[in-house]
Amino acid sequence: MAFADARKTRGHYLAEVVRSERVTPHMQRVTVAGDELTRLPRHGFDQWFRLFLPREDGTTDFDAVPEGFGMAGYLKYLMASSHTRPLFRAYTVRGHRPESGEVDIDLVAHGDAGVAGPWAQRAQRGERVMLLDQGRGFEPHPSGEYLLVGDESALPAVAGILRDLPRDARGIALVEIPDPDDAQPLEAPEGVEVRWLPRADPLAQPGRLALETLRTIAPVLPVGVYIAGEQTLAAEGRRHLVAAGVPKHDIAFTGYWKVGRAG
Numbered sequence: 081m082a083f084a085d086a087r088k089t090r091g092h093y094l095a096e097v098v099r100s101e102r103v104t105p106h107m108q109r110v111t112v113a114g115d116e117l118t119r120l121p122r123h124g125f126d127q128w129f130r131l132f133l134p135r136e137d138g139t140t141d142f143d144a145v146p147e148g149f150g151m152a153g154y155l156k157y158l159m160a161s162s163h164t165r166p167l168f169r170a171y172t173v174r175g176h177r178p179e180s181g182e183v184d185i186d187l188v189a190h191g192d193a194g195v196a197g198p199w200a201q202r203a204q205r206g207e208r209v210m211l212l213d214q215g216r217g218f219e220p221h222p223s224g225e226y227l228l229v230g231d232e233s234a235l236p237a238v239a240g241i242l243r244d245l246p247r248d249a250r251g252i253a254l255v256e257i258p259d260p261d262d263a264q265p266l267e268a269p270e271g272v273e274v275r276w277l278p279r280a281d282p283l284a285q286p287g288r289l290a291l292e293t294l295r296t297i298a299p300v301l302p303v304g305v306y307i308a309g310e311q312t313l314a315a316e317g318r319r320h321l322v323a324a325g326v327p328k329h330d331i332a333f334t335g336y337w338k339v340g341r342a343g
């Protein structure tokens with residue numbers, strides 16, 4: 081169950097911001113809506129998309145956004161004017177109400193650096209965005225046993241996976257968060273233990289605590305593993321589990337972001 085390749089997934093959807101609220105100390109929920117979003121396929125679990133954002137000067141050319149993000153689509157985007165093409169980042173569907181064409185996006189409020197995090201904190205009703213569907217990375221595992229690991233950027237993915245897993249699934253979900261108040265209500269199967277891991281040190285690198293905790297766990301085999309978040313958590317977490325005997329093909333892992341690097 082490798083993290084699925086999204087390059088063949090197609091479909092973009094224009095939408096407008098309808099709401100933006102701080103749901104926990106470090107998570108901003110932006111709700112976007114539009115007629116086109118009534119047609120967004122529901123892939124469930126960790127369904128994700130590329131979020132194309134409005135430029136601050138208001139000259140955003142959403143025609144620069146391709147229908148898919150394979151080689152041809154990416155080239156189309158790169159060939160559009162760098163002054164008007166929208167910048168983009170990857171996000172997860174936190175909530176989806178197809179009947180009203182609404183999608184909730186939970187964006188980590190990680191400070192003033194970057195594009196999407198700071199945008200979420202000032203997003204205004206009526207601002208236009210575009211979502212490029214990328215399908216989902218997670219696939220259920222035949223064993224029904226799971227080990228899910230993420231930092232706060234992967235909280236929406238872990239929440240979606242727990243919501244959509246069969247109710248008889250078993251296992252553990254480790255979710256590192258900046259603050260105890262960043263925990264959110266999750267719809268987890270009864271047999272999956274959710275462990276919130278608040279960082280005691282506000283300056284600690286995100287993902288380190290989840291990695292340290294993962295290293296104390298002897299996985300129950302066979303198991304389907306999903307690890308997402310800061311790059312070191314994903315790479316080192318996978319390395320640890322392979323050494324602990326988990327076959328590589330049972331581990332879906334992806335570095336969502338990297339300390340000190342944009343995009």
Ligand SMILES: Cc1cc2nc3c(=O)[nH]c(=O)nc-3n(C[C@H](O)[C@H](O)[C@H](O)COP(=O)(O)OP(=O)(O)OC[C@H]3O[C@@H](n4cnc5c(N)ncnc54)[C@H](O)[C@@H]3O)c2cc1C
Pocket residue numbers: 128169170171172173186187188190193194195196197198232233234236237286335336337338339340341342343
């Ligand atoms: C498939 C996928 C799904 C994702 N889903 C979500 C999601 O639902 N919610 C979510 O919040 N993120 C999610 N991410 C991660 C998100 O795309 C990155 O965090 C992205 O870098 C944020 O863009 P930015 O413009 O805010 O910051 P950037 O311009 O990319 O980076 C600017 C600076 O901020 C730092 N930075 C970036 N993200 C974080 C962070 N989370 N915490 C601390 N510092 C950070 C960078 O290291 C850099 O120094 C997902 C990523 C992938 C690949």
